[in-house]
Amino acid sequence: MRVHLTLMAVLLVASSPAWAAPDYAGILTAGADGPMIAGYRDFQAKAALLDQGMQTLCASPAPPSLEIARAGFHAAMDSWQKVQWIGYGPVEAFHRGQRVQFWPDKKNAGDRQMLALLKDRNAEALEGNRIAFASVAIQGLPALEMLLFDTNQAAKLVEASDDGTLRCRLAQGITANLGRIGGELVQDWSKPDGFATVLKSAGTGVNPYADHRQAASQMFNALHAQLSAMAEVKLAYPLAVSAGEARPSRAESWRSKRSLRNIAVNLESLRDTFATAFAPALRADGKGAAADRFLAALIDAQGAVTKLPAPMEESMGETDGWARLNGLKAKIKTAAQVLETEVAAALDVQVGFNGLDGD
Template sequence: MRLPLLVLTGLAMASPALAAPDYLPLLTKTAEGPILGGYKEFQADAAGLEQSVTAFCAAPDAAGLDRVKAGFVTTLAGWQKVQWISYGPVEAFHRGQRMQFWPDKKNAGDRQMLALIKDRKADALEAHRIPFASVAVQGLPALEMLLFADSQADKLLSSSDETAFRCKLLAGIANNLNRVGGELVTEWEKPGGYVDIMKTIGGGPNPYADNRQAASQLFNALHGELTAIAEVKLSYAMGANADEARPGRAESWRAKQSAANIRHNLESLRHVFATGLAPVVTARGKPEQMDRLLKATDDALASLAQLKAPLETEMTTADGWKRLATLKTKVKAVAQILETDIANTLELQVGFNALDGD
């Protein structure tokens, strides 16, 4: 059958709109910017923390302990900025869980850490052994317990064999954070590493069949982080109301950094939205969708800024609980735009994530 020229012309004009999205800018810009840059920042933070611990353990005093605590907060913030990355090298060797085993619903970290201190087995602190210890005593929550739990930090300033052991434990964990941070940087940055993989999908040996598969994984990691903020970082600790709130379930409740964690999460996601998603969505002729996504993210950050006290305190008062409920609604609004408008434009969909199995 021969089609009229007018119909053929119309089909030709429509064909660009039917072309598949070009995912390459999303993959490369995100890999080179937020991911690699974020891991480099975390590794530098962890290296600084290790130096502070080394100096403190050589001459323990209150000022040195304060510097270690500050280094912990900085390193925790660095990790929160890359926490959304749930794929690639961070999956290998359980690196993600080794950096932050949370939520720890069975309190394994505290139990295992106290048992470790009680037994004082020096060989457990050897650098080559810590990576093979329980993930619950390798990372940031373990350090937080040693530095911020009631009466625990004071034991780092007394003169006893236990104090020396605790300092060795601090040093071993800090070294582990630094080492794993370096591994993550290397695995993304090295020739043939994940930055190169994102640039050469379809051009040889590669874990991805095509750019769409890689983009789908990245997209679901972003959506998964938003879900985790709403359902785990907030709902899990908030309960049904202020009377049922469980502050001890908050992510970094001992250091009172749970709200700051969420701020770093949202700011990091916004960076990815603006750096990686925006070029692709705009190229698809939908810049207004990016405007809505960025505005919704800014609204969530503004809601977070309205908290009057640490998140752990806010959830225990009626007004504070309402402010957190509003924050949760704002975070869900970001996720909703991502899973509907942006997903449709990019021809992607929300799939299974780790939270689905909980």
């Protein structure tokens, strides 16, 4: 009788929610059909509007049309920051991610190469299909940011001169390229055999993933990698060890002074993705507490962003501003810690696991 009761107890525990595997398929479906494809569609749309704004500027070079183009840049960068965490899938093909945003550029390749094009007056290098053969450092948003926001370059952009025309041709080559890449990403995600289908059908047919758990693990690790990049690259790298050592030009979007805005968009995107895809599965599995603690950590970091003096490119050189930014870094690290411990355990996934490497 005692053996029978013990066996019954084991069976009951094994069948309880605490022992049930999370709904990995549901996580993937919610993520792929929700914020992931929606984010890429938004980037495609914003890139098209940016291209239109640049055409307006080049047709009528003047300060008001420059502001229209700059607004288009901000909208496109906002949209890209929402999907920046998705570092795998179609964005890896043809170096699309690096072509949209080559950063961090620790060797300053983008500036050097763009200045060389300007010196050689080589606008053809970024026009039509030729841009695909140009360096990734001058194909995307950072190179465009230089033309639109650098004081000297922007002044020439609004001139009705050969210098202005040269810069317009380069900028239009970049915006057209961004539009093409945006379209390619949406197509490769949403076509019948596209990446959304690959994720949702993991473990069946010819598929790079052995099962849904493996695919969900890669998605989870992409979220974690973004948090790590925010803390270590977007903040620690420019902040250095003190306000006196801070290097504003190392910030992600220092010329447009929107580096803190990038982090704010990142946090909102991660929160939305986790709340949409992962949290429901954890709650259904009786592990909602882990989800709630992670979401609370993200909200805490978001609250810190709203209290920071902007732009961070200026405040990081001041003692109080540096301390606040360093505090934000700590809060983001806390969120990453909750994700890699409590949430990883609840989901039965490993941090740092490459979903394509197998067990």
